[in-house]
Amino acid sequence: MGSFSLHASCLAQPKLPWSNDCSQNLNSLKLPALQQRGPNFGSRKASKVLAFYGLKSPPYELDALEPYMSKRLMETHWGEHHHGYVEGLNKQLEKNDILYGYTLDELVKVTYNNGNPLPEFNNAAQVWNHDFFWESMQPGGGGMPELGLLQQIEKDFGSFTNFKEKFIEAALSLFGSGWVWLVLKRREKRLEVVKTSNAVNPIVWDDIPLISLDTWEHAYYQDYKNDRGKYVNAFMNHLVSWHVATVRIIRAEAFVNLGEPKIPVA
Amino acid sequence: MALRALLTRKTLASAPRLGGAAAAASFRGLQTSSLPDLPYDYGALQPAISGEIMQLHHQKHHQAYVTNYNKALEQLHDAMGKGDAPAVVKLQSAIKFNGGGHVNHSIFWKNLAPIQEGGGEPPKGSLGWAIDDHFQSLDALVQKMNAEGAALQGSGWVWLGVDKELKKLVVETTSNQDPLVTKGPSLIPLIGIDVWEHAYYLQYKNVRPDYLKNIWKVINWKYASEVYEKECP
Numbered sequence: 001m002g003s004f005s006l007h008a009s010c011l012a013q014p015k016l017p018w019s020n021d022c023s024q025n026l027n028s029l030k031l032p033a034l035q036q037r038g039p040n041f042g043s044r045k046a047s048k049v050l051a052f053y054g055l056k057s058p059p060y061e062l063d064a065l066e067p068y069m070s071k072r073l074m075e076t077h078w079g080e081h082h083h084g085y086v087e088g089l090n091k092q093l094e095k096n097d098i099l100y101g102y103t104l105d106e107l108v109k110v111t112y113n114n115g116n117p118l119p120e121f122n123n124a125a126q127v128w129n130h131d132f133f134w135e136s137m138q139p140g141g142g143g144m145p146e147l148g149l150l151q152q153i154e155k156d157f158g159s160f161t162n163f164k165e166k167f168i169e170a171a172l173s174l175f176g177s178g179w180v181w182l183v184l185k186r187r188e189k190r191l192e193v194v195k196t197s198n199a200v201n202p203i204v205w206d207d208i209p210l211i212s213l214d215t216w217e218h219a220y221y222q223d224y225k226n227d228r229g230k231y232v233n234a235f236m237n238h239l240v241s242w243h244v245a246t247v248r249i250i251r252a253e254a255f256v257n258l259g260e261p262k263i264p265v266a
Numbered sequence: 267m268a269l270r271a272l273l274t275r276k277t278l279a280s281a282p283r284l285g286g287a288a289a290a291a292s293f294r295g296l297q298t299s300s301l302p303d304l305p306y307d308y309g310a311l312q313p314a315i316s317g318e319i320m321q322l323h324h325q326k327h328h329q330a331y332v333t334n335y336n337k338a339l340e341q342l343h344d345a346m347g348k349g350d351a352p353a354v355v356k357l358q359s360a361i362k363f364n365g366g367g368h369v370n371h372s373i374f375w376k377n378l379a380p381i382q383e384g385g386g387e388p389p390k391g392s393l394g395w396a397i398d399d400h401f402q403s404l405d406a407l408v409q410k411m412n413a414e415g416a417a418l419q420g421s422g423w424v425w426l427g428v429d430k431e432l433k434k435l436v437v438e439t440t441s442n443q444d445p446l447v448t449k450g451p452s453l454i455p456l457i458g459i460d461v462w463e464h465a466y467y468l469q470y471k472n473v474r475p476d477y478l479k480n481i482w483k484v485i486n487w488k489y490a491s492e493v494y495e496k497e498c499p
Contacts, residue, residue, distance in 0.1 A: 080472045122419050175363045176442035177420035177463075198420035217421070217463035218472060226326040226464060 052093050053104060053127060055086045058134035065139055068234040073222040081218055082130040089123035096120070104128050105203060112204040125199035129179060129212065132201075136211040138241035145242040149210075149249050152258065156191040164236060166193045167213075171232040177216040182245070184208040184252050208252040210245040296343050298336045301329050302372050310380035314480045316469045324375070327464055331367030331443070338364055366443035370423060370458055377457050379486035389487035393456075393494040396428075400435045407437070412478040414439050415461045425449075426457040426490070430497045454497050456490040 058078060063071035093099055099120060102110060108128050111121035144160055145153065157163035163182075170193050171180045178197045185192055185207050194202055202209045213235055220231035304324055309317035338360040345353035379385035388404050389397065401407040407426065414437060415424035422441040429436055431452040438449045446455040459481060466477035 076471050084472065175359070176422075218467060221463060221467045225322055225468075226330070 052090050052100075053086055055083050056131050056134075058137075060139055065137060065239060068223075068238045069137075070223050073220075076222065077214075077218060078130070078134070082127070085123045085126040085130065089120065089127055092120045092123060104131075108201070109204055112200075122199045125201055125204075128203075129199065129201055129214070132209065133179075133212050133214050135244055136213075136241055137235070137239040138243065141239045141241045142237040143242065145245060147246075149242065149246045152191055152249065163191075163193070168229075168232050168236065170195050171213055171215055172229060174215050180213045180215060182210045182212075184210060184249060184256060186256055189256055189258060208248070208256065210248045210252075211240055213240075296339065298339065299332050299368055301332050302375065304375050306378075306380050306383070311378055311385070311484045314484045315378070315466075319464075319466065319468050322468075323371075323460075323465060328368070328371040331364045331371065334360065335364035335368050363443050366445045369445050370443055370460070373455055373458050374460055376489045377459075377486055378481075378484050379488070381484065383486075384488050385484035385486055386482060387487060389491050391491055391495070392498065393487070393491040396435055396494065396498070408482055410437050411459065412475065415459055415478050416475045418461055421462040424459050424461060425453075425455050427453040427455050428494055428497050430454050433498050454493065456493050457485060 055078075058074070062074040062078065065074065099107065099110070104124065104127065107124045108121070111118040111124050113121070144150065150160065153160055153163050157166065167180060167182065174180065174195045174197075176197060178195060179201065181194045181196065181202055183192050183194045183202045184190075191210075194207075196202070201212075213232065215228065215232075220228065224231040224234075301324070304320070307317075308320040308324070311317075311320060338357055342354060342357045342361065344350075345357065388394065394404075397404055397407055401410065411424050411426060418424065418439050418441070420441060422439055422444075423446075425436075425438045425440065425446045427436050427438055427446050428434070429450065429452050435456075436450075436453065438446060438453065440446060440449060446453050446458070459478065461474060461478075466474065470477040
């Protein structure tokens with residue numbers, strides 16, 4: 001816009017006597033930016049799209065999970081790590097035509113490439129994982145699920161206590177960086193506790209996660225230092241959102257038949 | 267080699283903290299490991315690595331690897347005694363992880379030295395020449411290791427090692443607590459840099475490249491040279 005009008009005004013002004021070259025006029029206007037003529041200079045093409053995915057905010061303020069997850073930790077975890085994955089992903093996608101246009105879910109599955117992940121997988125999956133993780137927590141969380149979800153947990157684990165023990169044990173025995181999930185397995189039609197490494201998540205196997213716990217050290221180090229056990233217990237007792245888990249399993253039941261509907265016999 | 271120095275036979279007299287279990291184990295001939303002392307104060311590597319990190323890293327993380335390694339070894343000893351093959355196999359990952367953690371960190375403490383004691387001083391002698399031969403310059407080696415360390419996804423280590431068969435220097439990464447030897451049976455570690463988040467988080471947060479840039483100020487090239495000269499005389 002600005003460059004067009006100056007170009008026009010350049011033509012309108014009398015040329016300097018010692019030069020046939022219009023740019024001498026522009027130079028004398030002392031606007032350094034104009035001297036860099038990018039590839040789109042003078043063209044009416046839309047500028048290149050540079051951002052594909054955005055950083056989603058958690059569904060609560062950054063200090064809402066205190067004292068179990070401090071504001072300072074949330075600022076680093078969300079503001080630096082999660083943000084970094086989004087920026088990294090967008091930068092990688094800038095150079096790659098083939099991966100345009102996918103939803104984040106689709107991108108994660110495509111870049112997983114059946115176990116031989118493409119370089120974009122780490123960023124894409126970690127963006128997805130952190131979106132899912134923030135939503136798996138809430139202020140005033142913890143406690144127990146109710147109704148249908150509780151029944152399904154009791155059916156597949158024996159009791160809620162049993163499930164809780166299994167989940168905590170998985171978090172404590174995970175070597176290195178990774179995630180712990182409560183997952184609805186699509187083919188087996190049952191709930192399971194699953195551990196994954198680094199950025200892998202259950203949607204690459206077409207399963208449906210209900211809640212997740214980040215066990216990368218950056219997820220707890222500032223608040224709990226090396227005490228992963230204390231962190232996991234704080235998550236289970238005060239942070240995990242069974243409301244969200246219930247919504248997720250309700251949605252999942254549209255895709256996975258969890259049992260015969262109870263049709264009353266007349 | 268270095269492993270022998272790490273394993274110590276615990277006797278009743280010298281094991282007040284570990285108590286009955288370890289003492290009983292030593293009677294059955296099981297050698298347990300113990301946390302090696304640091305040859306410098308926790309605060310001696312500042313400002314490259316903070317005293318708080320050094321203390322947590324040594325007293326909590328490394329200690330946990332030692333404790334869990336000893337526990338896994340005991341369980342392995344029992345399982346072997348009973349001929350319980352499935353249990354023996356099942357324990358392998360815990361031994362690899364915790365034992366690897368112990369081995370790697372024991373090397374790591376020797377890889378670091380306070381500046382007053384030569385930390386950061388470039389290598390001289392045969393290791394210095396070998397680095398110039400293989401990587402053109404010490405700077406180029408540092409850039410390469412920093413790039414590979416920063417790019418490592420998740421937890422792991424970046425190594426400068428020597429292939430004792432081929433007499434060649436190599437830069438490698440391993441994930442989690444896998445020792446360098448998992449990347450090649452003839453690889454001997456000279457310098458290992460821990461890029462697990464616990465190694466730098468409290469000071470550098472997520473900016474791993476800054477940690478990697480600064481750690482070279484306290485790297486103990488004297489130790490690396492000693493190991494190199496032993497393998498490639």
